[in-house]
Each structure stands twice: as structure tokens, then as C-alpha cells.
Amino acid sequence: MRAATVCALMFALSPLVIASADYESTMGLVQKIFYYHMPSAWMFLVSGLVCGVASVRFLITGDARHDRTAWAAAEMAVIFGLVTIVTGPLWARKAWGTFWIWDARTTSSLVQWMVAWAYLILRKYGGPGSEKLAAGLALFGTANVAFIYVSVNYWRTIHPPTSVVPKLPFTMGFPLWYCVAAFTLLFIVLLKLRVRLEEQRATLDSLYLSMDEQG
Amino acid sequence: MSADGQHASVTFDRVSVDDVSRHFGRRRAVSRVTFTVARGQILGLLGPNGAGKSTLLAMLGTLLRPTSGSIRFGTRDVTTGDVALRALIGVLGHDLFLYPELTARENLSFFAALYGIADADGASRRALEQAGLIDRADDLVSSFSRGMRQRVALERALIHQPRLVLLDEPFTGLDDASTAALVARLKGLREDGAIVVLATHDLDLADGLLDEAVFLRDGRMVHSVARPDALRSTYRRVMTRSPMPSGAEGA
Amino acid sequence: MIRLAWLILRKDLTVEVRSGEIAYTTLFFAVTCVLVFAFALVREGKPPDDGAAGILWIAIAFAGNLALGRAFERERQAETLRALLLAPAPRPAVYLGKLLGIVVLLAATEAVLVPLIALLFQARLLAHPFWMAAILASGTLGFAAVGTLFAAMLVRARSRDVLLPVLLYPITVPVIIAGVRGTAALLQPEFEGDIVRFWFALLIAFDAVFVTLSLWTFESVMTD
Numbered sequence: 001m002r003a004a005t006v007c008a009l010m011f012a013l014s015p016l017v018i019a020s021a022d023y024e025s026t027m028g029l030v031q032k033i034f035y036y037h038m039p040s041a042w043m044f045l046v047s048g049l050v051c052g053v054a055s056v057r058f059l060i061t062g063d064a065r066h067d068r069t070a071w072a073a074a075e076m077a078v079i080f081g082l083v084t085i086v087t088g089p090l091w092a093r094k095a096w097g098t099f100w101i102w103d104a105r106t107t108s109s110l111v112q113w114m115v116a117w118a119y120l121i122l123r124k125y126g127g128p129g130s131e132k133l134a135a136g137l138a139l140f141g142t143a144n145v146a147f148i149y150v151s152v153n154y155w156r157t158i159h160p161p162t163s164v165v166p167k168l169p170f171t172m173g174f175p176l177w178y179c180v181a182a183f184t185l186l187f188i189v190l191l192k193l194r195v196r197l198e199e200q201r202a203t204l205d206s207l208y209l210s211m212d213e214q215g
Numbered sequence: 216m217s218a219d220g221q222h223a224s225v226t227f228d229r230v231s232v233d234d235v236s237r238h239f240g241r242r243r244a245v246s247r248v249t250f251t252v253a254r255g256q257i258l259g260l261l262g263p264n265g266a267g268k269s270t271l272l273a274m275l276g277t278l279l280r281p282t283s284g285s286i287r288f289g290t291r292d293v294t295t296g297d298v299a300l301r302a303l304i305g306v307l308g309h310d311l312f313l314y315p316e317l318t319a320r321e322n323l324s325f326f327a328a329l330y331g332i333a334d335a336d337g338a339s340r341r342a343l344e345q346a347g348l349i350d351r352a353d354d355l356v357s358s359f360s361r362g363m364r365q366r367v368a369l370e371r372a373l374i375h376q377p378r379l380v381l382l383d384e385p386f387t388g389l390d391d392a393s394t395a396a397l398v399a400r401l402k403g404l405r406e407d408g409a410i411v412v413l414a415t416h417d418l419d420l421a422d423g424l425l426d427e428a429v430f431l432r433d434g435r436m437v438h439s440v441a442r443p444d445a446l447r448s449t450y451r452r453v454m455t456r457s458p459m460p461s462g463a464e465g466a
Numbered sequence: 467m468i469r470l471a472w473l474i475l476r477k478d479l480t481v482e483v484r485s486g487e488i489a490y491t492t493l494f495f496a497v498t499c500v501l502v503f504a505f506a507l508v509r510e511g512k513p514p515d516d517g518a519a520g521i522l523w524i525a526i527a528f529a530g531n532l533a534l535g536r537a538f539e540r541e542r543q544a545e546t547l548r549a550l551l552l553a554p555a556p557r558p559a560v561y562l563g564k565l566l567g568i569v570v571l572l573a574a575t576e577a578v579l580v581p582l583i584a585l586l587f588q589a590r591l592l593a594h595p596f597w598m599a600a601i602l603a604s605g606t607l608g609f610a611a612v613g614t615l616f617a618a619m620l621v622r623a624r625s626r627d628v629l630l631p632v633l634l635y636p637i638t639v640p641v642i643i644a645g646v647r648g649t650a651a652l653l654q655p656e657f658e659g660d661i662v663r664f665w666f667a668l669l670i671a672f673d674a675v676f677v678t679l680s681l682w683t684f685e686s687v688m689t690d
Contacts, residue, residue, distance in 0.1 A: 114636045127624030147640040302554035312549035316481040329553045
């Protein structure tokens with residue numbers, strides 16, 4: 001609970017912190033969105049990793065705890081991925097004039113985000129027994145990261161690119177680390193909450209079952 | 216008795232089901248069932264649809280893991296990846312497990328080879344003779360009647376001379392002649408020392424055939440009795456009273 | 467184990483040759499796909515640049531999806547998949563047998579598609595037959611490897627028809643990209659060997675990783 005309060009406070013203060021950061025010369029005010037975009041992108045990656053690792057552990061041990069973690073992490077991946085994918089184009093529009101560029105990083109992130117979506121769809125519509133299937137999907141999705149990045153990268157750039165993504169110099173200053181800390185805290189709080197929800201559901205199921213047995 | 220030499224080291228004389236439960240989420244399929252069946256015995260799982268008979272058979276066939284309790288083959292605990300055990304189990308499912316696009320002979324040869332029998336075609340021929348279908352051997356299974364398909368399916372289940380035979384509703388849709396043949400076959404299996412577990416809701420047929428009867432309702436074991444007779448009246452009496460506490464209670 | 471996989475493959479091929487259901491419908495569907503693309507993309511008798519490569523691989527992806535769904539649906543009907551799992555065959559052997567069956571089926575479809583597309587879109591797909599076959603083979607294997615595992619996993623699930631593409635396409639993105647770009651490189655007037663080799667290497671790496679992963683996880687994923 002304390003963590004949640006700290007997290008909420010951090011987010012409440014974040015506009016102030018961001019405002020106090022250096023004004024970026026080439027892009028102006030819009031660049032500030034980067035302070036949300038970058039940490040949420042990192043959390044998206046972390047969520048994907050957590051989901052992948054938990055899925056492998058679930059496939060090996062069959063322990064339902066890992067399955068719950070994997071599901072929660074997949075939801076986190078979709079949420080943080082969504083924030084990333086919304087903030088990215090908003091920034092890009094102002095900075096470079098287009099909403100979307102088909103470069104390696106953005107496109108592979110999009111594909112990985114779709115894999116996370118597919119995981120959730122499978123959990124929701126797959127019926128009983130979809131825990132193992134979803135774990136298999138997460139494993140394949142994680143193993144695929146390198147392949148997706150490489151193939152998308154060379155898909156774009158093996159012929160001379162039509163547009164060049166400008167390199168953005170920015171200072172890795174205090175505001176960025178502040179936001180990273182805030183987002184990390186948010187990720188942990190949400191993950192724990194979600195896992196606890198599933199744990200309670202499982203406890204409820206087993207209570208229900210044991211009550212039935214006495215009846 | 217097993218056909219595949221490399222699995223000969225695994226053997227068992229009894230199958231013990233000990234306080235076994237299986238649930239799917241909130242749905243309780245099997246709840247705290249306990250029984251034992253030994254060589255040369257036929258055990259009947261009796262109960263209405265949805266009582267958990269098929270789930271129990273799936274667990275005995277090592278396809279499903281119990282969520283609690285244990286199943287033991289002799290002294291060997293069952294795990295789902297147990298290849299050696301699967302070689303000793305024969306299953307006649309409700310859906311017959313036959314490829315309609317293959318002939319009877321091809322179906323049997325395929326499964327014989329799959330179970331590691333050295334002379335698959337020979338075994339297939341012998342099985343067809345045993346079933347009395349040798350003259351229809353090269354016809355596609357899709358052209359067979361239900362009774363004939365059942366006979367082929369039974370041979371398929373028994374082609375590797377399994378120690379444990381599991382049958383799920385084998386009498387469904389059979390005419391009198393086929394039923395009598397099946398009953399005779401089961402009695403023959405019993406004489407050969409196999410362990411037979413039979414799930415059915417056809418009580419008249421089961422009468423006189425079973426050495427043990429386990430009555431299931433809603434996944435729970437409501438009654439179990441050795442050397443049962445008058446199954447129908449027992450069934451009626453037992454299905455309407457409240458379930459037993461866990462642990463078998465002989466009659 | 468190879469013996470068992472071969473046994474299963476032979477059985478699948480026998481069944482398929484007898485009924486022809488999956489082969490014919492997949493082939494027909496693939497050809498229809500190509501026609502639809504032709505109507506959509508060909509303008510004034512000329513297809514877009516590299517269009518032939520894209521159309522070929524999209525047709526393979528769609529037809530493959532259909533074939534996978536049908537192949538496992540058939541196993542579901544008499545519960546014969548369950549019979550295969552009950553047999554004392556190691557699970558990876560069952561996977562391998564099924565995988566090879568799908569690959570053969572898709573190869574037969576591609577044997578028709580490639581000349582057809584070359585004809586309809588004036589694309590010189592057969593100019594470098596060895597490389598074309600290599601790209602097709604490695605790409606098909608990768609697609610089928612992932613597809614066979616997912617389709618087998620989904621046999622017992624609800625909404626399985628719709629879930630297969632949802633799961634399959636994001637994961638096989640590298641295969642599609644590599645296949646299309648590799649094929650397109652083969653269509654260029656001057657043969658760009660380095661590019662073709664690069665994409666081929668990517669496909670081989672993908673195949674190695676995902677066939678291995680599938681063999682390892684097939685047992686775990688098929689039991690409950």
C-alpha cells in the first residue's frame with residue numbers, strides 16, 4: 001500500500017520535475033513527452049521478459065504461481081506497450097512530421113506488442129487448458145525477439161532508406177531517472193496487484209471445491 | 216506379456232487409485248475416488264453422464280494428471296510422461312480412434328507398428344481373424360457399421376496385449392450379437408490375467424460381468440461393492456442417497 | 467523415434483491421398499487467393515514491383531493456415547490424436563511426423579503456385595531454381611514448425627479456428643519478411659547473391675531454433 005502511495009505521489013509530482021528539465025532546443029515543449037515515452041518503453045520490455053521467463057518456469061514445473069505471474073506480466077506488457085505506442089506517434093508527429101515510421105525499433109515493438117495481445121486473447125477465449133498454450137506462445141514470442149528485430153531492420157534498410165530517422169541528442173538527466181523510477185514502481189505495484197487478484201481467485205476456487213466435497 | 220521387448224521391465228499386478236480428484240477451474244470432475252483393481256478382475260465404473268467416468272479413465276490412461284491423490288500401477292506412481300507404462304495400456308474410447316480413410320487392415324497395422332510390435336502385418340491379420348472380419352479386411356473403415364467398427368477398435372486397443380484395458384462406453388450402439396461377442400472377449404481377457412476397467416451406464420449388460428462395481432455421481436464415489444449382483448436396483452438405491460464420506464465402504 | 471515419425475507421416479500421406487480433401491481445398495484456396503490479389507493489385511496489366519514475391523508468400527501463409535486447421539480438425543474427429551498420444555511413442559516423434567506431413571502438403575501447393583504466379587505476374591521466379599527452392603523450403607519449414615505446434619495445442623481449445631491465425635502470424639513475421647525479401651531479391655535483374663544468402667541464413671536459423679523449441683515443449687504443452 002505504501003508503494004502505491006509513493007508511486008501516486010511520484011506521478012503527481014512528475015509534471016513539475018519534467019517542467020524543470022532543460023528545454024530541448026530543436027523540438028521544444030513536445031520533447032517532454034519523451035520522459036513518459038522512454039520509461040514506458042522500458043517497462044514494456046521488462047514486462048515481456050518477465051512474461052517469457054515465468055512462462056518457461058511454468059512449462060517446466062507446472063506450478064500455477066508462474067502462470068499467474070506470466071498472465072499479469074502479459075497484461076502489463078499490453079498496457080505499457082499501449083502507452084508507448086500512443087506517446088511515440090504524438091512525439092513523432094511534432095518532431096518529424098509523421099505519425100509513424102517503419103524503422104526497426106518501432107516496427108518490432110509493434111509486432112511484439114501484438115504477440116502480447118495474442119496472449120491475452122488466448123487466455124480469454126481459449127477455454128480450459130489455455131494456460132499451457134499461452135505459456136508456449138510466450139516462450140515462442142520471447143525467443144523471437146532477435147529474429148523480429150533483425151528481419152525488420154534489414155527489411156527496411158537493406159536498400160537505401162527513403163527517410164532518415166534523425167539522431168536525438170538529449171541529456172540523461174534527473175527528470176528521466178525520476179520518471180524511470182516512477183514507472184518502475186508503477187509496474188511493480190500493478191504486477192503485484194494483478195498477481196494477488198489471480199491468487200485470490202485460485203483460493204476462492206479451491207475453497208469452493210473443498211466446500212463442495214463436504215456437502 | 217507386453218509385446219515390446221524394451222518395456223518388459225515395467226510390470227504391475229494391480230492398479231490403485233487413492234483419493235484422486237481432478238478439477239477444471241471451478242468444475243469438479245472427479246472428487247476423492249478410491250479403489251483398487253487386480254489382475255484377472257473387471258471393474259465397472261457406473262454412473263450417469265457427467266459423473267466423471269471418462270475423466271477417471273483419462274487419468275488411468277496417463278493422459279491427465281490428478282489434481283490431488285495418486286494413481287499407482289503396482290508400486291509405480293503414474294506420471295504423464297511415462298512412455299513405458301503407455302505400452303502396457305490399451306484404450307477403447309468412445310470415439311473409437313480409427314482412421315475412416317484407411318482400411319481395417321491398415322488401421323491395425325499402423326497401430327501395431329506404433330506400439331512397437333515386430334510383425335505388424337501378422338498381428339493385424341491375427342486380430343482381424345479374431346474379430347471375424349478377415350474378409351472385410353481391405354475395406355475402408357468408413358464403410359463399416361457401428362458394430363464392425365467397434366470390433367476393429369477393440370482389436371486395435373488389444374493388439375499389443377496390454378496389461379490394463381480401459382473401455383469407455385463400449386456397448387453403445389451394439390446389436391445383440393456384437394454385445395455377446397464383446398462380453399465373451401472381456402471374459403477371455405479376465406482369464407488371461409488382464410486388468411479391465413469398464414465405464415458404462417448399461418447396467419443390464421454389466422450384470423454378471425463385473426468383479427467390482429464403483430458407483431459415481433457428480434464425480435464422487437457414492438458406493439462400491441465387490442461381486443455385485445442386481446445392479447439396477449443397487450444403482451437406483453445408491454444414486455438417490457447422499458454420498459459417502461471419502462474412503463471406500465464395501466457392501 | 468525417426469521410425470515412428472516416418473510411420474505417422476506415411477499414414478497421413480495415405481489418408482490424404484485417399485481422400486484428397488485437404489490437398490485439393492488448400493490448393494484451390496491458394497489459387498483463389500492469388501487471383502484476388504491479381505484483381506486487387508494489377509493495374510493496367512502490370513503488377514507492382516516485387517508484387518509477385520509478396521503475393522506468393524501471402525498465399526502460402528493463408529493456405530498454410532487453412533491446411534493446418536483442417537489437418538488437426540480431422541485428427542480431432544475420431545480423437546485419433548488422443549490415440550497417438552496414448553501410444554508409447556515419444557511425443558516429439560508425433561510432432562515430427564505431423565510436421566513433415568504439413569511440409570509435404572505445402573510443398574505440393576507451392577509446386578503449383580510458383581509457376582502460376584510466374585505466369586500471371588510475369589515474374590521470373592524460376593530464374594534461379596536452386597535458390598528459389600531453398601528459400602521456399604526453409605521458409606515453409608519455419609512456418610509449418612510453429613504452425614504444427616500451435617495447431618496441435620489448440621485442438622482441445624475453444625475458438626480454435628480463429629485463434630490459430632491470431633497466434634501464428636505475429637510469431638511467423640520473420641519468416642514472411644525473410645521469404646518475401648529473399649524471393650524479391652531473386653527477381654531482380656542482376657542477381658544479388660549476398661542478399662539472398664542473408665535471408666536464407668536467417669530462415670535456417672529460425673528453423674533451427676523453433677523446431678528445437680517445439681520438440682522440447684511438445685510434451686509439456688500437450689499434457690494437462
